[in-house]
Amino acid sequence: MITVEKLHKTIKKRKILSDVTFSIAEGECVGLLGPNGAGKTTLIKCMTGILQHEQGAITFNSTPIVQHKKSIGYLSQQTDFKPWMTCEESLFFFGKLSGLDKEFLQGNISAVLKEVGLEEKGHYKVEQLSGGMKQRLGIAQAILHQPLLLILDEPVSALDPIGRNEVKKLIARLKKRTTVIISTHILDDASEFCDRFIIIKNGRIVGNINDDFQKTERKQILVKMGNVPKTSEALKSSEVEGVECLSPNTFLLTGAKELHLNKVVNDFAAKEMDITSIEFYERGIEEIFLEMVSDT
Numbered sequence: 001m002i003t004v005e006k007l008h009k010t011i012k013k014r015k016i017l018s019d020v021t022f023s024i025a026e027g028e029c030v031g032l033l034g035p036n037g038a039g040k041t042t043l044i045k046c047m048t049g050i051l052q053h054e055q056g057a058i059t060f061n062s063t064p065i066v067q068h069k070k071s072i073g074y075l076s077q078q079t080d081f082k083p084w085m086t087c088e089e090s091l092f093f094f095g096k097l098s099g100l101d102k103e104f105l106q107g108n109i110s111a112v113l114k115e116v117g118l119e120e121k122g123h124y125k126v127e128q129l130s131g132g133m134k135q136r137l138g139i140a141q142a143i144l145h146q147p148l149l150l151i152l153d154e155p156v157s158a159l160d161p162i163g164r165n166e167v168k169k170l171i172a173r174l175k176k177r178t179t180v181i182i183s184t185h186i187l188d189d190a191s192e193f194c195d196r197f198i199i200i201k202n203g204r205i206v207g208n209i210n211d212d213f214q215k216t217e218r219k220q221i222l223v224k225m226g227n228v229p230k231t232s233e234a235l236k237s238s239e240v241e242g243v244e245c246l247s248p249n250t251f252l253l254t255g256a257k258e259l260h261l262n263k264v265v266n267d268f269a270a271k272e273m274d275i276t277s278i279e280f281y282e283r284g285i286e287e288i289f290l291e292m293v294s295d296t
């Protein structure tokens with residue numbers, strides 16, 4: 001659906017994005033992850049046409065993205081809602097600003113408010129809304145024109161736990177019918193609903209995390225022993241090269257190459273070792289992310 005190819009962006013003579021390349025398929029919910037200042041907002045602004053890039057291409061269904069602005073809904077980090085306007089007035093005002101006609105807006109605003117769970121709040125002024133409600137109003141503005149692609153820049157980072165929960169539930173509903181890109185520097189925010197993650201650091205893509213990545217790493221096994229072995233050396237075998245003690249009876253076993261669970265189990269059985277549980281160790285998204293963005 002969307003392809004970014006060899007994108008370069010310089011701001012005030014400083015290179016902010018370098019050789020950024022990735023693609024996102026229709027229906028995906030993708031997290032754009034990176035530390036503060038990595039270039040996420042700049043990339044999003046290039047994708048929405050707010051900023052011009054000097055090199056590279058961004059296409060939407062194979063044609064330049066600038067031709068598809070109406071297919072994109074965008075929630076920026078800071079919304080421009082006026083505190084004295086009601087929710088309905090705000091959506092009408094910003095809808096008009098983005099070129100939607102009066103009849104369309106009159107026919108759709110209450111449905112969109114319902115969609116984001118603010119149907120009872122149409123006449124509330126923005127200043128009366130909680131942080132989570134304001135953010136849901138921002139999402140209402142972003143989906144008002146029924147976009148095919150929704151881009152949310154840090155949608156929950158600034159919210160309290162209640163607000164985060166409200167917005168997360170809304171995103172989980174929206175992703176069922178819209179392609180979604182969520183930018184964040186907080187993994188927990190996106191890990192609940194994103195199908196995969198693109199990792200950005202210092203303006204470059206440094207990796208991708210998806211389920212396969214987590215599951216295909218089969219070089220580590222987590223084992224719990226019924227009895228504490230006299231020495232961790234006893235857990236080594238032709239398969240197992242390294243043994244890390246995580247607690248007196250829990251060990252992380254590492255193989256020089258891919259481990260085979262049945263062989264490890266057979267080795268332990270031959271040595272009459274008492275195993276309580278044994279499984280492949282799945283690295284968490286956070287561990288993989290930190291490894292990708294660390295400087296060491």
Ligand SMILES: Nc1ncnc2c1ncn2[C@@H]1O[C@H](COP(=O)(O)OP(=O)(O)OP(=O)(O)O)[C@@H](O)[C@H]1O
Pocket residue numbers: 011012016034035036037038039040041042043184185
């Ligand atoms: N208008 C600008 N003028 C100067 N520098 C800018 C401008 N916009 C962005 N930058 C710089 O570009 C870099 C990337 O900024 P950007 O906001 O894209 O990062 P980010 O990953 O979204 O960060 P955050 O998670 O903190 O929002 C930062 O070093 C920032 O200071």
